[in-house]
Amino acid sequence: MSHTKDHKNVYVLNQTNQLKGLFTIIRDRTKPRSEFIFYANRIIRLIVEEGLNHLPVSPAQVTTAQNVKFDGVVFDGRICGASIMRAGESMEQGLRDCCRSVRIGKILIQRDEESQEPVLHYKKLPDDIADRYVLLLDPMLATGGSAMCAMDILISMGCKQEQIIFLNVIASPEGLHNVHKRFPNIRIVTAVIDEGLDNKGYITPGLGDFGDIYFGTK
Ligand code: PRP
Ligand code: URA
Numbered sequence: 458m459s460h461t462k463d464h465k466n467v468y469v470l471n472q473t474n475q476l477k478g479l480f481t482i483i484r485d486r487t488k489p490r491s492e493f494i495f496y497a498n499r500i501i502r503l504i505v506e507e508g509l510n511h512l513p514v515s516p517a518q519v520t521t522a523q524n525v526k527f528d529g530v531v532f533d534g535r536i537c538g539a540s541i542m543r544a545g546e547s548m549e550q551g552l553r554d555c556c557r558s559v560r561i562g563k564i565l566i567q568r569d570e571e572s573q574e575p576v577l578h579y580k581k582l583p584d585d586i587a588d589r590y591v592l593l594l595d596p597m598l599a600t601g602g603s604a605m606c607a608m609d610i611l612i613s614m615g616c617k618q619e620q621i622i623f624l625n626v627i628a629s630p631e632g633l634h635n636v637h638k639r640f641p642n643i644r645i646v647t648a649v650i651d652e653g654l655d656n657k658g659y660i661t662p663g664l665g666d667f668g669d670i671y672f673g674t675k
Contacts, residue, residue, distance in 0.1 A: 464637040466644045501551035508624045541595040544668035548594035573658040575602040587615030596626035601635035618642035
């Protein structure tokens with residue numbers, strides 16, 4: 458994991474051969490959907506584990522079965538998830554696998570395919586979200602419009618930028634730039650930064666429409 462030299466709060470997973478291999482499968486349009494889901498879930502798990510590293514901890518000492526003290530840490534503060542529907546729902550299980558019974562709010566935002574502008578349809582978030590760290594979930598950061606729309610909602614509910622950690626599978630440089638410029642203190646954890654956007658606002662090389670492939674609506 459390293460943060461990019463351009464943006465201090467943007468963290469990119471180490472580009473290991475394992476990660477490249479996982480992306481080679483999910484980017485391959487000839488692969489069946491079942492493989493896309495399985496390998497996307499593996500990438501999501503890596504992102505969630507990395508995102509959890511950004512939560513604050515306090516020192517904690519335990520005694521091992523060897524009757525020896527061990528100086529460790531415990532997580533501080535409360536968390537919740539917030540998924541940007543629909544594709545963000547694909548990341549919910551990865552979060553639940555790491556944080557049992559975590560609360561997960563929903564924000565339904567769909568991009569208008571013509572204008573590429575995000576449209577908010579629905580939201581339901583924990584009432585006490587302002588007192589929690591929020592793991593905001595969306596696998597694709599293209600223009601950044603959807604993510605910024607969700608971030609505006611979280612801020613309007615009293616969340617501070619420092620409390621929000623955006624977990625993402627593929628980011629475009631344009632999307633990262635737009636989000637970071639507007640919300641410089643929101644941390645973004647992504648698995649990879651791609652080359653750019655095409656004229657329809659799709660990430661390139663990308664993988665196409667993540668939600669359509671994952672949920673089988675293509
Ligand atoms: C996709 C994706 C993001 C958004 C990214 O969702 O999951 O939410 O587009 O694009 P942006 O950064 O330009 O806003 P989409 O609206 O296609 O809906 P879906 O989740 O149903 O696939
Ligand atoms: N949403 C997707 O699912 N893919 C893209 O490339 C852009 C937006």
